[in-house]
Amino acid sequence: MSITIKDIAKKAEVSYATVSRALTNHPEINEETRRKVLQIAHEMGYRPNAIAKGLVTKNSRTLGLIIPDITNPFLSEVAQGMGDYASQNGYQVFLCNCNWDVQREKEHLSKLLSSRVDGIVIAPVSDDISHILRHKEEIPIVFAAYKPNAEKCSFVTTEDVRNVSLAMEYLVKLGHKKIAYIGGPESNSADIARFHGYRSILEKNAIAMEPHYVIHDQYTISSGYRNTKQILENCDLPTAVLAGNDIVALGVIQAIEEFGLSVPGDISVIGFDDISYASLNKIQLTTIHQPKYKIGELSAKVLIDRIQNPEEKKDSYEILESKLIIRKTCRGISSY
Amino acid sequence: MSITIKDIAKKAEVSYATVSRALTNHPEINEETRRKVLQIAHEMGYRPNAIAKGLVTKNSRTLGLIIPDITNPFLSEVAQGMGDYASQNGYQVFLCNCNWDVQREKEHLSKLLSSRVDGIVIAPVSDDISHILRHKEEIPIVFAAYKPNAEKCSFVTTEDVRNVSLAMEYLVKLGHKKIAYIGGPESNSADIARFHGYRSILEKNAIAMEPHYVIHDQYTISSGYRNTKQILENCDLPTAVLAGNDIVALGVIQAIEEFGLSVPGDISVIGFDDISYASLNKIQLTTIHQPKYKIGELSAKVLIDRIQNPEEKKDSYEILESKLIIRKTCRGISSY
DNA sequence: ATAATGATCGTAAACGTTTACGAAGGGTGA
DNA sequence: TCACCCTTCGTAAACGTTTACGATCATTAT
Known part of the structure; x- marks a missing residue:
């Protein structure tokens, strides 16, 4: 259907390995042929197939975020923070909303795993997170706005x-x-x-x-x-x-x-x-x-750090400060 | 790394085509061998690789949603509606937030296209949607909360x-x-x-x-x-x-x-x-x-309908009703 | 008994990339 | 001139699936 690397190769009269090298900024290629290939690719409106690429490179530059309720201002701001940070670092995020339904949380988790995202941040619906922990060896997971009481977990939250x-x-x-x-x-x-x-x-x-x-x-x-x-x-x-x-x-x-x-x-x-x-x-x-936005942002950072340095410690975490904001819905009463 | 179809095949002593047939509910397979294969797959903790599957079947059961601001209660409710409907129909949605930034909208669109999602619903940041329309032959697109003035577009909005x-x-x-x-x-x-x-x-x-x-x-x-x-x-x-x-x-x-x-x-x-x-x-x-939730829900419906019936009309749309809610921030004044 | 049929399964190609390996060619130094 | 190296590129395998096609075998009809 759409244009592949082979189509470009044919037109540019090179092998498709060369086209791949041109597109991925591989060093082993002549600067001139790279320019020619890129030129042709652009003319033909080539769009790389991230699926095929993911199959061989084993990473998708994609993150998952699972939250209980997207409509909740706290959580949507967390999502915003994560999205911004991810975006700035070349990742895209799969935002999954589970409407406070553990079953849907499981489904989303499973689908995310099948989609081979590079990592997951999750604000768990329930305190029972055994179904999540089960996968922490397969894929980097960080908990947001939640402090798991298990060993070797990443999380970012307030206390x-x-x-x-x-x-x-x-x-x-x-x-x-x-x-x-x-x-x-x-x-x-x-x-x-x-x-x-x-x-x-x-x-x-x-x-x-x-x-x-x-x-x-x-x-x-x-x-x-x-x-x-x-x-x-x-x-x-x-x-x-x-x-x-x-x-x-x-x-x-x-x-x-x-x-x-x-x-x-x-x-x-x-x-x-x-x-x-x-x-x-x-x-x-x-x-x-x-610090809602910050929680999202840091979750993304911790996750991406772990993805990019897999050998490092698996339990990096951040505990952020929160503070009391006194406005006008509380007043002192005389004790009697 | 993770367990593939071939690992199962070896253990079950069948070809991996048979394993695939067992997993996909293909009719050309003996019921008994199917059970055996499924049993082994389950024991081994097999998780299908949606990437590889997508490569050959050319669909990912994944939808994209691009909105200007996830923090906006109107839009987050639209997202919720879309997510619910998609979820109920076996689709997952890639929610992309662009913070009112057209550039980021373009990036998200491009990445979604590369990821070969099956369809996209978008609430455009700007009234200039030429960069979106450019792709409406490649992939089903429906506009949410926006009425494009172009031919052959799907959309769901209020007037x-x-x-x-x-x-x-x-x-x-x-x-x-x-x-x-x-x-x-x-x-x-x-x-x-x-x-x-x-x-x-x-x-x-x-x-x-x-x-x-x-x-x-x-x-x-x-x-x-x-x-x-x-x-x-x-x-x-x-x-x-x-x-x-x-x-x-x-x-x-x-x-x-x-x-x-x-x-x-x-x-x-x-x-x-x-x-x-x-x-x-x-x-x-x-x-x-x-009708925020409804807009999201219907957008998903229109999109999925178009994905599943590609030959049908490409300009299905819905225009929903809205209504004035009189509360207490307006009052009549005497004209003078 | 033979041919036809249908059920079940295996072989191999295909999807669109990346990349290890090797080959070709030109340049360099002795 | 020869040996060597470096740059550049092509060939082919690999990633994990699905699926068209053909093969095998048992069953049934003739």
Whole structure:
């Protein structure tokens, strides 16, 4: 169908090995014939077949990125960071969205492996990553926004447990004791770490955990909304809620205000990620800032480094800093 | 390195053609030997090499999606829709983000072509799509959220000019005459259509266009903010602003409120797309709803249909409806 | 018994590249 | 002049599949 190296060879009256050499900047070729070949290739509108090339060279200059939800501002910014870095380094990325579905995560992983991408970065849906680790000898894998507790893994993330401490210590310092937790999917890695942090700070401050105050659901606005409503209608009112991330926090605020209460007047709300909408003056969400773009960028860097230096250490990682951003959805309360 | 068909053949004591037949559900094979081969393949952890397969079958079960900005909620939802549909039909999508950079769009297009994806859907950065059309004989291409004015093109979009009419007629009906337009990148397809609509409704209602009221910049919050500030500080105040999309509108509102004015008290604001944040009760943005997910889904459908029935018409398209969502950022004014 | 048929499988070519190896030719030094 | 080397190029194998074609064998019909 399309033009191949042989077509060019015929027209240029050289062997097709020579054409290949011309196209790949191989040194063993006369400069003049190279120019001639390139000229003809260009005239004929030749486009190299990356598939065939990949078959013999065993690399595709292609990376895979698997994320739970492309619609999530945190993750899409991670994807952007990775895409930019990859692009600048001559790699292209296969972005795969699995809609919080582990099954689809597996399918994507499998297809990526079949496609022989050069490496994969993944923000796992679930904390059970055994199906991922199974392939870490076949192909370079780096975890993004997740810290696997396994040997010899690459990852780049922030320290989620510590992040939560930032938020929780702040809340406690403000005098809050009745703090609800509205997180993400129960088996999700981020949720597990954040919930763990939530519990440990509670313990540390000798505050009993109220089971009705903790809910694991989805990382969506409507989940935050729905579950907050549920708490408001059925429980003793909390004085603060720690949302699993910013979009959940937006739903939480929505529910509180619809319930006739005010944020932070009656209930304080703190989020996670610091998405761009959080800083709007209509929102002014107090939250934990995460270096989203940087996470994506560094994930790509760590991955590409590992691809290009396969013999080096297999467990390079980066732990980035996050910080508390105090805006206007939390306030101090008098302890009584 | 990894296990090939030949390794299986050796172990199963058959030819590798037989192995291939077993793996591809070919009819010309004994059911018993198929089972044996599949069993061994599974035991050995065989993973088909999609590259090699693609070389001979000439298709990769892979689609490309090129969008200007993955961070944009409109576009990420389009991507989600496309990904879901593709996934359900056994295709995987190569999502490429070009950060509003035409150069990167070209690079991605070129790499996608080299990778021999089966088809491409693209939401073009610029209204100049000649570099894209050049390839429409080589590979099925469908435009998403864009209506190309060229022959024999597939696309799925809403009618942007009509969408703007919805917004502008509403504004005019409310009594607004001094309407600012803060749009996207000047050469961007959506911006061109929307601006065109803006002008024609102005004309239709015999309202002179005030040049200082029209600004083309980026589709970001900060662009909306920056340019609105610019107008507020230097011009006669408009009574309404038509924002290029919802995130721009958020920036617009931000600027107006920081300027000490209120929305819609002093200035009405109308957006575009109806992103999920627009319906928050803190925001309540009046906007034009677009079927984002549906656009992605249908783009994938149209593309896959064309891939699977190459002989059919090459210009299948879908034009979806959008609608005005009246919330609380616009109000009527008395004409004087 | 013989021919025809159908099921099952193997052989080999093909897909479009890269690359190891060897060959040819010209240049250089002694 | 001869031996050697370097540059440049062609031949052919390899990458891991699919698939057209032919071969074999058993089954069936005549």
